[in-house]
Amino acid sequence: MLDLTAFDVLSPGSPGYEASPRAKLVVRCHSVADVVQVLAYAEATGARFVPRGGGHCFVDRCPVDGIVVDLSGMDRITVDDSGVATIGAGARLEAVYAALHQHGRTIPAGCGDTVGIAGLTLGGGIGLLGRQYGLTCDRLVGARAVLADRSVVECSEDSEPDLFWALRGAGGGQFGIVTELRFATVPEPSACRIEGHWAEPEPLVRAWQDWAPDAPDGITVNLSVQTGHATLFGASVLPSAETHDLLREFTARAGVRNATDIRPDVPYRFVKPTFAALDPPGENRRSRSEFFARPLSERTAADLLERLEGNRRLAFTAMGGAYRRVAEEATAFAHRGERFLLEEASDPDDPWVDEAWRTAHAEGSGRVYPNFPDLALEDPAAAYHAGNHPRLAALKKSYDPHRVFDFPQAL
Ligand SMILES: Cc1cc2nc3c(=O)[nH]c(=O)nc-3n(C[C@H](O)[C@H](O)[C@H](O)COP(=O)(O)OP(=O)(O)OC[C@H]3O[C@@H](n4cnc5c(N)ncnc54)[C@H](O)[C@@H]3O)c2cc1C
Structure with a gap:
């Protein structure tokens, strides 16, 4: 059995725990290695789990006595010279807008300050700049994810393109745990x-x-x-x-x-x-x-x-x-x-x-x-998912054949 004492386990009553009252454990991850280890722990103990970015999902998807894989420890935001922003999956919108503003850049994204960039992007992302620049996921150029078999993959148009396609609109808790997102930002208007x-x-x-x-x-x-x-x-x-x-x-x-x-x-x-x-x-x-x-x-x-x-x-x-x-x-x-x-x-x-x-x-x-x-x-x-459902269902079978990511209303 893996030892969780090395992890940042939130206890009942501590900030962040209340958001998932059904959880047995809320583990705050600080690295990709943490995510991999928590998934190994879940497999070894037979526990179900759910990834959490900003924690704003309208439905509590955590199974009873499940593990919340909380990504709030992975919230780093950097912008390179070409305007590509690399954003940790635990970042929230207020921090994202503020960090991009420092570089004179932004992305079309939602309104709630505490909404997570991960959940927002993986389901689409509608906002006040969207009619000009598209959905938040339309600016996504790459992502890193830990898959059901605990392998770590980079996806983009050139690498794992099917997964990259699925993450742009149907990726919330369905195919893997995204740890990092890369966006082509736009000049802040x-x-x-x-x-x-x-x-x-x-x-x-x-x-x-x-x-x-x-x-x-x-x-x-x-x-x-x-x-x-x-x-x-x-x-x-x-x-x-x-x-x-x-x-x-x-x-x-x-x-x-x-x-x-x-x-x-x-x-x-x-x-x-x-x-x-x-x-x-x-x-x-x-x-x-x-x-x-x-x-x-x-x-x-x-x-x-x-x-x-x-x-x-x-x-x-x-x-x-x-x-x-x-x-x-x-x-x-x-x-x-x-x-x-x-x-x-x-x-x-x-x-x-x-x-x-x-x-x-x-x-x-x-x-x-x-x-x-x-x-x-x-x-x-x-x-x-309308007409995209058959392709998503096929990808679900290939990326998560044992339905490790098996939430209510999953594909
Ligand atoms: C106050 C408020 C304002 C909002 N405003 C807008 C808006 O302006 N525009 C808009 O489009 N939507 C808006 N929404 C809806 C919002 O997009 C969704 O609630 C979104 O799912 C929140 O993402 P989250 O990361 O905060 O939530 P979470 O509950 O953490 O995640 C949502 C879903 O994504 C999964 N998930 C989270 N992180 C990951 C990850 N790293 N890898 C894989 N799966 C993951 C979760 O398991 C869950 O199923 C708003 C919601 C609220 C509560």
Whole structure:
């Protein structure tokens, strides 16, 4: 039996442990060798395990009495002269944006500061720069991973290309434990911060669905709706005058006053964290979601809005732009042609989440973002991976024949 005393084992009550209450052990890894050793320990003891980056998965995937392979000790971030960033799988978004900013660089990534770069990238990665630069996984140029047989592989377009394909959109806990990710960064743009509030959601919901997914790539505005309140928020890397013109066009289309607050250009790193209060964390609420290839019919939109009350919220996220310009089979992320993502969120015990999801689902594309996992789906593999599922299932057999990475809703 391997001796775990040499490892950084988090004990119950220590920071980091609470995030996985079902775990028997939470082991913080500081190197690839640590990861290999923990997998050897798991095999020797017959324990199940789950990798953890930022720990924000909506579903607790840790088996009862399982081992959490926590990668937070591997969070180094470096940027080379060609702009390629090498990021440890335990890094979180706030640290990633800050480190890249030091080099005048960034990547299109998500909004939550504490979200892990690993989980985000391996499931896709949608963010305010995404319509301009694509998914986070579209900027991935290589990764290092420990496979089920404990071999360590480097993958890229030239090395283990099938694995590299699978990690870009379907890699969260499915094929191996990724220890390091390499990204082709982009120059950090200046961005305007956009925010607007209205008391009458209906015309905003209608106009947003027609306009936001087709807006120029450089502007992304999302819409969050609660009872009697619509909030528009986003960022634009377009010239300020053009941003003002576009927002005027949008509010005219909606037939509402142009109440949008547009803050002047600052480096993108300083825009993104200002939305934390508008886009509350996923914990302490339950949400379901689906992609939509067409606007909701007036009747369905009215049904959804009618039953909003209390903490119930509809969140519309714009797709289109650069997301759409990658072929669906080019990476494992299969939802390129969708117009928007709609999320229904409320208190964990509110039956409205399922009711509203069913109402909207009648007009949805049946596709679900793998990073918004949903245990209530009838056919999760088809919903998450659509036409890419057969190739992923074949790769699963070849990379993990004994289903060492065997989570609920695995491939
Ligand atoms: C507050 C908040 C804000 C969010 N904002 C956005 C957003 O703006 N855009 C967006 O696209 N998504 C967003 N999300 C969703 C987010 O992308 C997912 O929750 C994502 O899975 C989180 O990754 P993580 O590393 O933090 O979580 P974890 O729970 O650590 O990991 C998520 C999944 O990936 C697996 N995994 C983690 N690390 C590795 C690894 N190194 N190797 C292999 N598998 C691994 C885990 O086992 C798990 O199945 C947000 C979520 C929250 C809670």
